[in-house]
Amino acid sequence: MNKVKNFLKGISGSSWAGIALIIFFAVAIDNYLGSRNLMNILRSTSALVVVSVGMTMAILLGEIDMSVGGVITISATLAGMYMQAAGTVTVGTVVIAVIICCLVGLAFGLFNGFMIGIKKFNFWLVTFGSMSISFGLAKGVTNGGVISGFDKKFQWISTGRVLGISTCIIWAVIICIISVLILYKTRFGLHIYAIGDSEVCAANSGINVRKTRFWVYALSGLTAGLAAVLLLARTNSAGATIGEGYEFSAIAAVVIGGTAMEGGKGGFKGTIFGAIFISAMKNGLQLIGLSNYWQQVLLGVVIIAIILYDVINARVRFKKSLRRVYSEG
Amino acid sequence: MKAEKLNLKLLFIKGSRVVVLLVLFIVFSVFTENFFRFDNWSNIGNILLQEAPFYMMLALAMVIPMIVGGLDLSVGSNISLSSFVCAMVIRETENPLLAIIAGLMVGCLIGTLNGYMIAKIGVPPFVATYSMDWIAKGAVLVISKGGQITGFNSFRAIFNSWRGTYLLISLVFMVLAWILYTKTVFGKRTYCVGCNAEAARISGMKSAQIRILAYLASGFVAAMTGMMYISKLGAAEPTLGGAFTMEAIAAALIGGASFVGAKSKISNALVGGLIIVVLNNGLIHIGVPGVWQDCAQGVIIIAAILLERLLEKMQTERS
Numbered sequence: 349m350n351k352v353k354n355f356l357k358g359i360s361g362s363s364w365a366g367i368a369l370i371i372f373f374a375v376a377i378d379n380y381l382g383s384r385n386l387m388n389i390l391r392s393t394s395a396l397v398v399v400s401v402g403m404t405m406a407i408l409l410g411e412i413d414m415s416v417g418g419v420i421t422i423s424a425t426l427a428g429m430y431m432q433a434a435g436t437v438t439v440g441t442v443v444i445a446v447i448i449c450c451l452v453g454l455a456f457g458l459f460n461g462f463m464i465g466i467k468k469f470n471f472w473l474v475t476f477g478s479m480s481i482s483f484g485l486a487k488g489v490t491n492g493g494v495i496s497g498f499d500k501k502f503q504w505i506s507t508g509r510v511l512g513i514s515t516c517i518i519w520a521v522i523i524c525i526i527s528v529l530i531l532y533k534t535r536f537g538l539h540i541y542a543i544g545d546s547e548v549c550a551a552n553s554g555i556n557v558r559k560t561r562f563w564v565y566a567l568s569g570l571t572a573g574l575a576a577v578l579l580l581a582r583t584n585s586a587g588a589t590i591g592e593g594y595e596f597s598a599i600a601a602v603v604i605g606g607t608a609m610e611g612g613k614g615g616f617k618g619t620i621f622g623a624i625f626i627s628a629m630k631n632g633l634q635l636i637g638l639s640n641y642w643q644q645v646l647l648g649v650v651i652i653a654i655i656l657y658d659v660i661n662a663r664v665r666f667k668k669s670l671r672r673v674y675s676e677g
Numbered sequence: 678m679k680a681e682k683l684n685l686k687l688l689f690i691k692g693s694r695v696v697v698l699l700v701l702f703i704v705f706s707v708f709t710e711n712f713f714r715f716d717n718w719s720n721i722g723n724i725l726l727q728e729a730p731f732y733m734m735l736a737l738a739m740v741i742p743m744i745v746g747g748l749d750l751s752v753g754s755n756i757s758l759s760s761f762v763c764a765m766v767i768r769e770t771e772n773p774l775l776a777i778i779a780g781l782m783v784g785c786l787i788g789t790l791n792g793y794m795i796a797k798i799g800v801p802p803f804v805a806t807y808s809m810d811w812i813a814k815g816a817v818l819v820i821s822k823g824g825q826i827t828g829f830n831s832f833r834a835i836f837n838s839w840r841g842t843y844l845l846i847s848l849v850f851m852v853l854a855w856i857l858y859t860k861t862v863f864g865k866r867t868y869c870v871g872c873n874a875e876a877a878r879i880s881g882m883k884s885a886q887i888r889i890l891a892y893l894a895s896g897f898v899a900a901m902t903g904m905m906y907i908s909k910l911g912a913a914e915p916t917l918g919g920a921f922t923m924e925a926i927a928a929a930l931i932g933g934a935s936f937v938g939a940k941s942k943i944s945n946a947l948v949g950g951l952i953i954v955v956l957n958n959g960l961i962h963i964g965v966p967g968v969w970q971d972c973a974q975g976v977i978i979i980a981a982i983l984l985e986r987l988l989e990k991m992q993t994e995r996s
Contacts, residue, residue, distance in 0.1 A: 412803070469982055470936055472803065477978035480923050484972025492968050596811060599804070609801050641823070644815030652794075652808040659799050 366604065366625045366654075373632035380632065387514065389627045391582070394506070394520035395420075396597055397623040398575040401527040402457075402568025403598040404619045406471075408544045409564055410611025411464070414475040415456060416572040416598055418482030420591030423452040423576035425486040428495040428586035437499035445502060449580070450573040456482060457569015465562030475565075479595070487588040496585030506581035516578050523574060524620060531616050540564060544611030600651045601626055603658070693988055694933045694948045701952065705959035712962045724958050726840050727909065730847035733950030734902040735921055736928035737847075737854060738895045740946040743929060744858065745871045745891045746938025747795060747802030751787060752899045752925045754813035756918035759783040760903030761817050764826040764913035773832040781900050787813060788896020792889030810922065821915040828911075836908040843905055850898060855943040867891060871938030920971070927974050928953040930981040953977070 374380045399416050406413040427445040434441045456478055463474040506516035531537040539560045542550040551557050575594070580586055605622035607614025629650070633643045706713040713721050735752065742749045763780030767773060787809060794805040836842050858864035869877040870887045878884035902921075907913045932949020934941035960973055 463979075467986075469986070472936065473930065473978065473982050476923075476926065477975050477982070479975070480927075480978060481972055481975030484969065484975050488966075488969040488972050593811075596807065599807075603804075609804060639819075641815050641818035645812055645819060646815075648808050648812035648815060652805075652812070655800055655804060655808070656794070656798060663799065 366629070366650075370625075370628055370632070373628070373635075377632065377635045380635065385631070385635075387517075389624065389631050390517050390520075391506075391514050392631065393623050393627040394514075394516040395575040395579040395582070396594070396601060396627065397520050397620055398523050398571050398578060399594055399598045400601045400619045400623050401523065401616065402564075402571040403595075404527075404602050404605075404607060404614075404616050405531070405540055405564045406568055407599070407602050407607050407609060408540050408611055408614065409561060410544050410609070411471040412475065412599065413460065413565060413568045414472070414595050415460060415479040415482060416568065416575075417591040417594040417596075418479040418486070419453050419456045419569055419572035420576040420579060420594055421486040421586075421588060422456070422482040423449040423573045424580040424586040424590050425490055425495065425588070426452055427576070428498065428580060429489065431498055431502060432495060437501055439501060442499075442502045442505070446505070446577050449577045450570060453569045453571070453573020453576065454566060455569070457566040457572070460569060461562035461565035464565055465558050465560075468558075483588065483592075490586075490588055492588060494585055494587035498580070498584055503581050503584060506578050516582055519574075519578060523571070524616070527571075528616050536560065536563065541612055544613075546612075597623075597626055600647070603651065604654055606658075608658075608662075609655075693984070694931070694945070694952065697931075697984075698948060698952050698955065701955050701959060705955065705962060709959065709962040712959055720958070720962075724954055726844050728958070729951055729954045730843035731902055731906060731909075732924065732928050732954050733847045733947055734850060734898055734905070735925035736932055736934075736946035736950040736953075737850060737943070738898040738902065739925040739929040740932075740934045740941050740943060740949075741854065741858075741891050741894045741898070742802070743934050743936060743941040744867055744939060745888045746874070746936075747888070747892070748806065748926070748936065749788075749791065749892060749895045749899075750803055750806040750922055751791060751809040751813055752895070753918035753920065753922035754810045754817065755784055755787045755896055755899040756903035756906065756921055757915055758787070758813045758817040758903075759900035760907045760917060761821055761826070761913045761915060763832075763904050764829060764907055765820070767829040767832050768826055771831060773829075773835055776829075776832060777904060780904050781897060784896040784898075784900020784903070785893055786896070788893040788899075789889060791896070792892030795892065796885040796888035817915045823915060825912050825914045827913075829907075833908045833911060836905060843909065846901070846905065850901065851943065851947055854894070854898075854946075858943055863887075868939045871940075873938075923971075923974055924953065927978050927981070930985075931977055933985075935985070 379385055399420065403413060403416060427448045430448055431437060431441060431445050434444075460475055460478055463469045464471045504515065505519070506514070508515040510518060531540070539550065539555045542553070542555055543557055543560055547557060572591075572594075576591070579590060583590065601622035602614070602619050603609065603622070604625055605614065605618025605620070607618060626647070629647070630643055633646060638646070702713070711717065711720055738752050739749060759780040762783045763776045766776040766779045770776070791802075791806050791809055794800045794809075795802050836846075858867060866877070866882050867887050867890075869880075869882060870884050874884045874888065877887075903918065906917065910917075928949040929941070929946060930949070931952050932945035932947070934945040934949065956973070956977065957970060960970065961967070965973065
């Protein structure tokens, strides 16, 4: 019971509005909460929640990894090109394709980590630069086209079923569990929170800030690569736009999940909620019959509203605490 | 003798971007056939009159918020939205002046909303403007239903009556911004706010108002760019401004602007815009295919921040 309470506390207050929205969909749409549609929602959450692992860590540091969308695109594209070049697809080819995704993601992550963590460049500029490089590379190698039609063996990664549950959901759950363990149970996770709270304090108490930051970006790249695998196997096509907007959705998932943009507050449990919320909302809007364009607008509006609510809420609380201090003093 | 040497070095550090521009220009002129010859000005004329104005304006729209320590990621979709609204007004009323006013108002509205969220409510600039980017991007798709508007010759005639109109307008904007931000009290205040908004507020400046005005100016310039662009193109499309945000940031950074408040200058936008244009055009002439241009943009951004670091080091070594 206590754990449930803690979980609910991890969700930011504004997200209760989101829950109200889902209830609205449940009333408005038949079978919205049917097991089939719920499965659909979870399936489309799988890639997003995996990207959000890295994004959560970056935002807990008080920074943002803008490059994840691009990294997904380039890893998926390169893996897809490899599989097309390989021709006959065996289990070995599939494994190599997955490894390519991970390595490409990791390579971008390591580059970001080196530039930001070790060389102390502005995180914003570096990740924005690698976002534009990765999207550009994907556009260049595909010549602006689309690669599609992969082997069933590769598609199994996302579309297969084990015990009646889609494999992509299983992968996502496994990755979520690992990252929850990393974030909450290891020294590395603790260091992330400490640095996000106050970098100076963390450095003074002996935490290796550079190393921690380096690994956060490396992990963020790696999770983007993993998400690319899930996405590639689910959509069965890759092109220069496959990962477009994922950085925005990931930031939104993290922020809706109650992690503060200034770092040090929040956690991964909220992010899982945020990611599911976004997918549920997109799904609901789709089923109601709104066009893609409206979905984009509404998503932007909802995210801004939630961020505004949280920022204003934090300020009100801050003022209240000040008043208490003054009235007592 | 020694003092002279030091001065040269200082001059090099200060004017490094101009040096980069000249080096690029010379390299491309020497290594390609058609980029520039003394007996062949057509390419350079084209660049200056048809491309450079837009990049300079884009960089300007990005540099102004950078002065107050922020940035504007909604430039691209602002351009799409304001230019599309402008085209719609022309289609409905056939009145170019009204259309221009409508377009500028949309741009100012987006800019003001950005500024209000950032300065009054305290949302981090890139979150506020990035969300705004998505909203505007969606809004233009909604109002256009994915289609495009072509025609509007009465409107195009204003800009296309003389070849140099685009360059003239962008230079006028540059000069006005330069006067506003370097020669007036308002400009000095803006730089103070960029340095330390809280300190500026305490010393009696209307810090929030100045920051809102900076974003408003950015929206205004972006809207103007959008309208110039559709008049050049002859068609308004909902996805028109897609890559512009990236290009604006690349241009501003390569021109020497910095995300640290109060370190950017209006001249950075001018030089940055020119460098990007020369680079884009030169790469095409050297034989880099168009699909690799996006990638080149990213490399430019990374190269720009590396260059920045190098110059900083040189400066500290000097002192």
